[in-house]
Amino acid sequence: MDVCRVVGQAVSTAKDEGLHGTKLLLVRAAGPDGAANGPAFAATDTVGAGEGELVLVARGSAARTTGRTGAVPTDAAIVAILDSLTIDGKVTYHKE
Amino acid sequence: MDVCRVVGQAVSTAKDEGLHGTKLLLVRAAGPDGAANGPAFAATDTVGAGEGELVLVARGSAARTTGRTGAVPTDAAIVAILDSLTIDGKVTYHKE
Amino acid sequence: MDVCRVVGQAVSTAKDEGLHGTKLLLVRAAGPDGAANGPAFAATDTVGAGEGELVLVARGSAARTTGRTGAVPTDAAIVAILDSLTIDGKVTYHKE
Amino acid sequence: MDVCRVVGQAVSTAKDEGLHGTKLLLVRAAGPDGAANGPAFAATDTVGAGEGELVLVARGSAARTTGRTGAVPTDAAIVAILDSLTIDGKVTYHKE
Amino acid sequence: MDVCRVVGQAVSTAKDEGLHGTKLLLVRAAGPDGAANGPAFAATDTVGAGEGELVLVARGSAARTTGRTGAVPTDAAIVAILDSLTIDGKVTYHKE
Numbered sequence: 001m002d003v004c005r006v007v008g009q010a011v012s013t014a015k016d017e018g019l020h021g022t023k024l025l026l027v028r029a030a031g032p033d034g035a036a037n038g039p040a041f042a043a044t045d046t047v048g049a050g051e052g053e054l055v056l057v058a059r060g061s062a063a064r065t066t067g068r069t070g071a072v073p074t075d076a077a078i079v080a081i082l083d084s085l086t087i088d089g090k091v092t093y094h095k096e
Numbered sequence: 097m098d099v100c101r102v103v104g105q106a107v108s109t110a111k112d113e114g115l116h117g118t119k120l121l122l123v124r125a126a127g128p129d130g131a132a133n134g135p136a137f138a139a140t141d142t143v144g145a146g147e148g149e150l151v152l153v154a155r156g157s158a159a160r161t162t163g164r165t166g167a168v169p170t171d172a173a174i175v176a177i178l179d180s181l182t183i184d185g186k187v188t189y190h191k192e
Numbered sequence: 193m194d195v196c197r198v199v200g201q202a203v204s205t206a207k208d209e210g211l212h213g214t215k216l217l218l219v220r221a222a223g224p225d226g227a228a229n230g231p232a233f234a235a236t237d238t239v240g241a242g243e244g245e246l247v248l249v250a251r252g253s254a255a256r257t258t259g260r261t262g263a264v265p266t267d268a269a270i271v272a273i274l275d276s277l278t279i280d281g282k283v284t285y286h287k288e
Numbered sequence: 289m290d291v292c293r294v295v296g297q298a299v300s301t302a303k304d305e306g307l308h309g310t311k312l313l314l315v316r317a318a319g320p321d322g323a324a325n326g327p328a329f330a331a332t333d334t335v336g337a338g339e340g341e342l343v344l345v346a347r348g349s350a351a352r353t354t355g356r357t358g359a360v361p362t363d364a365a366i367v368a369i370l371d372s373l374t375i376d377g378k379v380t381y382h383k384e
Numbered sequence: 385m386d387v388c389r390v391v392g393q394a395v396s397t398a399k400d401e402g403l404h405g406t407k408l409l410l411v412r413a414a415g416p417d418g419a420a421n422g423p424a425f426a427a428t429d430t431v432g433a434g435e436g437e438l439v440l441v442a443r444g445s446a447a448r449t450t451g452r453t454g455a456v457p458t459d460a461a462i463v464a465i466l467d468s469l470t471i472d473g474k475v476t477y478h479k480e
Contacts, residue, residue, distance in 0.1 A: 001330040001363060008183035014143050015176035016162045026183060032328050040128050042097040042152050047302050056330050061157045061349045062363035066304045073175050075097060075158035079361050080303035087296035087314060104279035110239050111272035112258045136224050138193040138248050157253045169271050171193060171254035200471035206431050207464035208450045232416050234385040234440050253445045265463050267385060267446035289426040289459060320424050335398050344426050349445045350459035354400045367457050368399035375392035375410060
C-alpha cells in the first residue's frame with residue numbers, strides 16, 4: 001500500500017452506478033515524513049479519511065476487497081488512516 | 097482512478113468480439129487544472145463521455161467491474177465525468 | 193489499452209502448455225502518429241494482427257478476458273487492429 | 289517478486305476491518321547486494337519478517353493468495369525472508 | 385510478457401507455504417538482443433529455465449494461470465524459454 005496524503009476531492013454527477021454514494025478523494029503519494037511528492041489521483045474511501053490526513057492506499061484489485069468497496073469500480077481505495085510511521089527506529093511521522 | 101482528458105477516438109474494424117459496440121476513446125492523464133500531460137491511451141466508456149471532457153479512468157481489472165464493461169477485454173474504463181476538482185480548499189478545475 | 197506497433201515475433205519451443213498454439217508477437221508502444229517509441233515486449237494475438245500493423249494491447253488480467261485467451265498465461269493481448277486515430281479533431285494515423 | 293528491505297513500521301488505528309490484526313511493515317526495493325534504493329511503501333507480512341531483513345514482496349493480487357492474507361485488502365505482501373541472492377554465479381547477499 | 389534474462393537465484397527458508405518446492409530465479413528485463421538492462425527481480429519458474437537463458441516472464445495475475453503456479457503467491461512467472469527473437473524481419477537473438 002502506498003503512503004499518501006489526502007489533498008482534496010473530485011465531484012462527479014455523471015458516473016458509473018457503482019460509484020453512486022461513494023466519496024472520491026484526491027490523494028498524492030507521500031514520503032516517510034508525510035510530505036506529498038506525487039501527482040494527484042482519485043481514491044475511494046472506506047475508513048472516513050479527511051483532507052490533510054496521511055493514509056494508506058491499496059491499488060489495483062485490492063481496492064475492491066475492502067468491507068465497503070466490493071461492487072465499486074475502483075482501482076484505488078484508502079484502507080487506513082496513519083497514526084505514525086517509523087523508519088530505522090526513528091519516528092518520521094506522527095499524527096497531531 | 098486517474099484524472100484524464102478525453103482527447104480523441106480510436107477506430108477499429110478487426111477487434112475482439114468483446115469490444116464490438118464499444119466506443120474506444122483516447123485519453124491522456126491530466127493535472128489538477130485539467131491540462132493533459134501524459135501519453136494517449138485507449139479507454140472504453142461507460143458514462144457517455146465526450147471529447148474535451150475531464151474524466152476519471154479506472155485501470156486494470158477495475159475497468160471490468162462497471163455496469164457496462166463486464167464482458168469487455170478492457171484494462172481502462174472511463175467511470176466518471178468530472179464536475180470539479182478541489183485541492184487544498186481551492187477549486188482547481190470546474191466544468192464550464 | 194495501449195496503442196502499439198507490431199514489430200516482430202518471439203519463438204519458443206519450451207513454454208507453458210497454456211501457450212501452445214499461441215503466436216507470440218513482439219510489440220512496442222507507439223505515439224498517436226503510429227511511430228514506435230517504447231521497448232519491445234511480447235503479446236498474444238486474438239485478432240490476426242500482422243507485422244507493421246498498429247494495434248491496441250490490453251495489459252494485465254484483461255489479456256485473459258478475450259474470446260481466445262481464457263486459458264493462456266498471458267499479461268498482454270492484442271485485442272484490436274487500428275484503422276485510424278483521431279486527436280483533437282485531427283486524424284493522426286490512418287491505416288494504408 | 290521484488291527484493292525489498294524491511295525498514296520500519298506503519299501504525300494505524302482507523303483501518304479497514306480486513307486489516308485488523310495485520311502488521312503493516314514499511315519496505316523499500318533493494319538491489320542484489322541488499323541495499324535499499326526505492327521509496328518506502330507498506331506491505332503486509334505473512335512470514336514473520338523483522339526490521340532489517342531482506343525479503344521478497346509479492347505485489348498486486350498475488351498479495352492475497354498467501355496462506356494468511358486471503359481476506360486482507362492488501363496489494364503488497366512479504367512472502368519470503370531471503371537467506372541469499374546469487375547473480376552470475378556470485379553470492380551478492382548472504383543473511384548474517 | 386517481458387523478455388528477461390535469467391541471471392541468478394534467490395534462496396529462502398522462511399517463506400509462504402505456497403512457495404515451498406518452488407524455485408525462485410532472479411531475472412532482469414532484456415532488450416531484443418538479449419542483453420539485460422533492468423533491475424533484478426524474482427520469478428517462479430514453470431518451464432525448467434536455467435541461468436543465462438532468455439525467457440518470457442508473465443507479470444501480475446497471469447503468473448498464477450500457468451499449469452504449475454495456481455496455488456503459488458507469485459506475481460512473476462517464467463512461461464517460455466526463447467529460441468529466437470525477430471524484429472523488423474531481422475533475427476536479433478538466437479539461442480546458441
